[in-house]
Amino acid sequence: MRSTQFYELLWRFRDWGPKDGLWRVPEQLVQPVAVAAMARALAQLTLAKEPPAGIAEVAGPQKEHLVDMAKRWAARRGEPLEVRELPDDSADGRASRSGALLPGPGATITGPTFQQWLDAGERDPMEPVNAVP
Numbered sequence: 001m002r003s004t005q006f007y008e009l010l011w012r013f014r015d016w017g018p019k020d021g022l023w024r025v026p027e028q029l030v031q032p033v034a035v036a037a038m039a040r041a042l043a044q045l046t047l048a049k050e051p052p053a054g055i056a057e058v059a060g061p062q063k064e065h066l067v068d069m070a071k072r073w074a075a076r077r078g079e080p081l082e083v084r085e086l087p088d089d090s091a092d093g094r095a096s097r098s099g100a101l102l103p104g105p106g107a108t109i110t111g112p113t114f115q116q117w118l119d120a121g122e123r124d125p126m127e128p129v130n131a132v133p
Contacts, residue, residue, distance in 0.1 A: 001042055004059040004067075004103050005032045007117050023079075024086035025070040028096040031103055032069070033060035034117050037110045058076045059103035061111050069114055076118050 009032065013025060041058040045051055071083040088096070103109075112120070 001045055001056045001058065003033055003038045003041075004101065004107075005030050006034050006035050006038065007060075007069075007114055007122075008035050010070060013070065014074075014079075018081050021081055023070065023074065023081045023083045025067045026096065027082060027085045027088060027093065028101060029063060029099045030066055030069075030132040031059045031063045032060075032114065033058060033110060034123075036123070037112065040120065041108055041110055041131060052073050057107040059107045059109055060113065061109050062113050063099075063102065064114055071115075072118060117126050 014023070018024075037060070038058055041056075045056055065121075067083060067085045073079075074081050074083055087093070117123070
């Protein structure tokens with residue numbers, strides 16, 4: 001099974017570090033998915049009596065521009081950052097901007113949306129919250 005990028009990828013980009021209050025995020029058109037949703041899809045595939053032929057793919061429910069996701073995520077977290085696109089005119093950069101990272105037509109689409117994930121406190125709102133004893 002393969003998946004599109006995870007919402008949680010933003011933490012990695014944030015770890016790479018803004019400089020002088022500016023966070024440069026790659027120009028990418030993506031259709032990301034929550035890690036928990038990917039895990040559910042993987043579990044269903046593993047338990048299926050007849051797994052699909054070929055490589056299964058999973059993606060989130062909406063196309064997003066990575067820089068817009070980063071802006072919303074930073075604002076939600078109260079990060080005092082200016083978020084801008086990091087231009088990339090290489091062949092890979094042009095492909096990323098035009099949708100090369102989007103899922104194929106046979107992908108399993110699963111939620112939550114990025115906004116639902118943010119609103120749920122950066123966790124999958126479909127997952128129960130574990131009570132701490």
